Amino acid sequence: MSFNLLIVDDSSSMRSVVKKIVGLSGVGVNRLLEAENGRRALEVMGENWVDAVILDINMPEMNGLELLRKMSEDDLLKNIPVVMMTTEASESHMKTAFELGARGFIRKPFLPEEVRKMLLGVLGFDEKGDYGERERDPGGVDF
């Protein structure tokens, strides 16, 4: 089982770090796609099958919450699991993100294990890394 993942962050350094973590996570990755803002992410999702999105909020052109809103209005995109990975972690931002369908949340600065665990959860792995034994629920924060 391998997945196409999309990392959306305006920082190329942060995208590189997340790619490394994903590469070491044990998750089978077919393609690691990148986008530097929400507008570009929509283009990437229009051209590629995407199994999960890791999404920053504070970005130029179209921020993460605007992208989530667009995805929630699109029948082809609204069921793609999205994990927010952001510094903007106020309760209201997170409430909005979860209302728009985000499945999980990682606060920057993060530990690599937090990213791995969240990613495995939204892709349907259990904590041992076995696939399909549980529902796709990362056990995220309740709001």
Added chain:
Amino acid sequence: MENVKEILAESIFEVFERMFFIFLEPGAAAPVHDCEAAIRFDGPRRGAMRLRFTRPVARLMVRNMLGLDNGAVTEPHVADCVREAANMVCGNFLVHWDASKTFTMSLPEYSVRPGPPVPSGEVVSFDFDCEAGKMGVVLELQA
């Protein structure tokens, strides 16, 4: 303001230890900084934060975050890492300060050879040493 100072210090340490593997210690101010990232925030309180670095510290951040050799570090790497550091420290500070309040942050702006800061409002500042040199943080809070 004492509370703000403590929260800011914790936010800085957390970002630099987790994301850049740099352990900061309080130190004297650098005579001059080589680069800076500035970010503004708005909400229940308005303000701005500046992170200022000597060149060797900025390059160490890139090396540690991206796992690059010193010779592979480029100016775009430095600019991106320094901007992301400002993004993370500011966001981390605002969440620790009061996660129940909603703040919006600007996109961080990078500049080289910044002049001395001309702060306004209430100001909290720190100067740090690390293995590679010096850095400073200036937080301005408007009334």
